[in-house]
Amino acid sequence: MTDPLSPLDRPNSYIGRTVPRPNLERLVEGRGTYVSDMTLPRMGHVVFVRSPYAHARILEIDTSVAKQAAGVIAVVTGAELVEQCSPWVGVLSHLKGLKSAPQHAMAVDRVCWQGEAVCAVVANSRAQAEDAAEQVQVRYEELEPVTDMRTALEPHIPVIHPELGDNLAFERSLDAGEVDKAFAEADAVAEAEFVFGRHTGVTLEARAVLADWNPGERRLTVYQGTQAPHMMQNIFAKHLALEEAQVRVVCKDVGGSFGIKVHVYADEMATAALSKRLKRPVKFVADRIESFVTDIHARDHVCKGRIAVKQDGTITAFAIDDLTGIGPYSMYPRTSAIEANQVVNLVGGPYQARNYRARARVVFQNKNVMCQYRAVGHPIACSVTEGLVDLAARAIGMDPLVIRSKNLIRDDAYPTDSPSGLKFEALSHHASLAKLKQMMDYDGLRAEQKRLRQQGIYRGIGIASFIEVTNPSAAFYGVGGARISSQDGVSVRMDATGAIIVQTSLTEQGQGSEALTAQVVASALGVALEKVRVILGDTDNTPYGGGTWASRGAGIGGEAAWQAGKALRMNILKVAGTILQTVPELLDIDQGVVVDKATGRERIGLDEVARITYFRPDTLPADFQAELLATRHYVPRQYPFAFTNGIQASWLEVDTETGFVTLLNHWCVEDCGTIINPQLVDEQIRGGVVQGLGAALFEHCRYDERGQLTNGTMADYLVPMASEMPDIEVGHVVSPTLESELGAKGAGEAGTAGAAAAVANAVNDALDPFDVTITEIPLTPSVILKALGQRSG
Amino acid sequence: MKAYAFDYVRAATLDEALALLERAGDGGKLVAGGQSLVPALNLRLLAPQLLIDIAHLPELRGITCDDTTIHLGAGTRHVELANSPLVAEHLPLLQMAVRHVAHAAIRNRGTLGGNLAHADPASELPACMIALEAVMLVVGPGGERRIDAADFFKGLYETALGPDEILVRISIPRSPAGARFHFNELARRAGDYAMAGLAIAMHGNSPQDMRIRPVFFGIGDRPVLARQAALCLEQAASLQDGLAAAQQALLGDLDPQDDLQADAGTRMQLAQVLLKRGLADLVAQGRG
């Protein structure tokens, strides 16, 4: 028996097939176009003089010596650049009460974190600019820094922006169901304080921008490694006093982004403003030292959590109190309250419990700015939820998989919602759990664990169920007043030889946006993949749209590509029908040839259709106009977000004498709906898992009490590397969203969402005989030894 | 960041390199593999006016062996140490250790001489030199000097090398028959400098003539020969019998400090664990 055909079952479909990315060869042959490598005639390189202090008043900036240095084009202070660039405030109206202070492209009279730019030096080369930057004399008066988020709201602590009244940027509370009653009636209550280290998303290519103000046409072209070109077009226009039509943002190849490159960075705004001021191209490429103190940081939460459970394993309530420090400003325009907001939304999300109380507070501090990085809020919510579920299981003596299968939302319960108001269309927690159990041979591992413990070898299994927010509609940013589009557009056209050119508003930073777009269009049309060329990342040359962030490329941009491809197919078939004197409904396209739909008999090649359309329109009826270009846009309307789900497991060994953790294996079963390219999805999952494992074990931006980052180099900030990574086995359950024809949801953040939670649970499982619970990441040897009380001296 | 501007000369002979170094005075800096120096230049931690490239000096090349001694040219690259049959046969400790030095790309360029002259306290090779009682042949304007490894490492990135001297060769006595070696380190990631590491050379089978040299690295400002611990072991009836006292003696031998990776207490714990595991390995080798 075969399933009924869906619209996706096309004659030569690429949906669900692993095909190589069209951009692969270009990139591996070193023929990509990264902004870092670009040069333009008369281009100046800008280097920023950055504050060595976390908090200080700028008393004086003496640029006279620097201006005389070799190769210098200009030296411009923050105060001087105000003329070219207006400040911004990172708030959104739907995040009620969120406040922040105006932020300038460079500090004007006060610096608020170590690394904030105070002065720009533009020279003929980066090296000359660095030489001259050392000659800029800045006199500071150091101010008391606010560094500890736990005390940031106390009355004796200075207020970073006095005009705001306090250091509280945002607070949200939620109370659903009968939380007090649930805790009062619980058979067991477990609680813990979960601590998440600040870390960052280390992109292979650092942030890079090349701004070119052309006074001749009064246009600014910005070549930028960004995830959201149209958003940036709006922002550049707004703050440089231009019309949007005067700004073009071009985003070619980007060496990784992970959410790092979806924000408005002060130094990038300064670069554009400098170009306008100097009337010449100006380029800024962050070096690694700058990246560590200026690329957004993420996480840095302390979250207290409680869980109520019945002896039969029923979880009845969750309660959390989350605190996060975001640096001195809320980032623009997406704001730095989203992560905490997500934590409130997502805790307890996979489970049936209806009683949920949450509070989140977001405070200012004199550290680098914090904002959305891959899986925003999910790793916090997942680690807290899953850590609590394990504690509950332990309290009542129940197996971690059993307690989950008792409490996860049933697969037949959809549509449903969460106590925090999230709407779930269709999730597959139980199918995923069953698949995971079988993939990892759960019972076999438990037996092995028991056997090895007798030999003094401590291995642990950690499980983490999760939900992931994908395909965001306007509910994310648009409703809050930000000009961040949640829809995407795709134009598909057939040229005079039958080749297909696609323009999409998605961007590509390694995810495979280009590949999935080509696959979807080739399938919708019925042409070979090689016939399809995809153009993206150019506000002058693509439809208007959101870009690539928040797990939306396949689900939103992919659906727009599907609809545009279908529309063009119909347009082509109309031409073919006219030529063949039949109706388009009786025709189809297969492998680039128009065929009879019923029999597959070949009728006319697309090259011939194109030839007639473009060169012999005189042979077509006078009242018929061929249109070999179609554009479609798409945005989800029914559900504000398409939730996905999944479950991860970690199997690891803890050396209880040294505190070292060895990751042995990792599994992730996820449900992102329709899978367009299995390899791309698996890569997303694996890459995401690795970033989660980095957070679990290695990555940590360590600040001292004066607000100085103490490990801001690649030698001291440990990113996860291949040798330490376990095999990551990926499994899929497929529940397509019915909102779109394609049915694809996102997969970009699932891996990161649950990996750290699985590892932390596995470490605690391994240490079960020692009766310790560790709820802090990264799980460094020191942290583990301290918990075990195993330190000498 | 970009390095400050500097001049660069590739020396053809040792004499030329020495002359260049002398002439350049404070502004001169030798470069061999460049794997430690170039990052320091790019971070603008150093501002030499002249880089003198000694990577190709014939006098610094080659691995040779005579009746008593193995001679390693200071220009021997890590990858050459790892692949040398002579090293494998006569200096198994070095062969074990060099695998832990950085990553393949860095081992392809980094040199033994550069590594020892750089004297990173967490580096593997200096500790091995002390364990193996290597002798450094150093040449300067005043002629040659021979420096025992134990006197060579003076502190954090500090050695007995004068600013106008070049480390030319490292000579290591061939180990007596029946010698046993152990190498182990605890690094957060493969290729990282160790949080704590231990190199042990040991020979003699009967308790009376047993000699052991446990050298720790990544624990202090230079590699440390744990003398008291060694004494405990040499005086004990067996390695196992001496373990507890030797672990205790480490509290006196070592003086770990807090740093980013670990506090002093953690480091001491790691050192004691390394010693326990090292001795277990040596005992197992003795049986095998």
Ligand SMILES: Cc1cc2nc3c(=O)[nH]c(=O)nc-3n(C[C@H](O)[C@H](O)[C@H](O)COP(=O)(O)OP(=O)(O)OC[C@H]3O[C@@H](n4cnc5c(N)ncnc54)[C@H](O)[C@@H]3O)c2cc1C
């Ligand atoms: C990412 C990374 C990881 C690393 N990890 C490790 C590790 O785990 N363990 C480890 O031991 N090392 C590690 N290293 C350092 C590596 O081993 C270097 O190769 C070594 O420290 C220096 O050797 P070099 O030949 O590159 O010296 P260079 O960088 O050329 O020079 C280093 C210093 O030695 C001086 N010098 C060089 N040769 C001589 C000579 N013959 N006589 C006198 N002075 C000389 C130079 O003037 C300079 O001051 C790492 C390096 C990197 C980049």
